Amino acid sequence: MLDMPRIEIEKCNGCGLCVGVCRCGALVLIESVISIITTYECHWCTDCELICPTGAITCPFEIVIE
Numbered sequence: 001m002l003d004m005p006r007i008e009i010e011k012c013n014g015c016g017l018c019v020g021v022c023r024c025g026a027l028v029l030i031e032s033v034i035s036i037i038t039t040y041e042c043h044w045c046t047d048c049e050l051i052c053p054t055g056a057i058t059c060p061f062e063i064v065i066e
């Protein structure tokens with residue numbers, strides 16, 4: 001199973017900030033509700049988690065730099 005950010009819908013205020021920073025198009029707003037599309041193009045940058053003002057997005061993966 002491909003690791004993707006997790007979203008707690010009830011915390012989302014529909015601001016769209018995460019959609020704006022995501023470079024792979026994985027995040028979409030549908031009628032002001034955030035949705036995530038599983039894609040191998042997610043490069044786990046964690047920008048969506050960092051920009052979300054309500055803590056609705058959690059990136060469950062760890063970035064390991066060797």
Ligand code: SF4
Pocket residue numbers: 005021022023024025026027041042043044045046047048049059
């Ligand atoms: S981790 Fe980065 S690429 Fe993946 S969904 Fe979030 S903003 Fe998009």
Ligand code: SF4
Pocket residue numbers: 007011012013014015016017018019034051052053054055056057
């Ligand atoms: S940044 Fe957070 S609150 Fe705003 S649309 Fe994305 S998940 Fe929802």
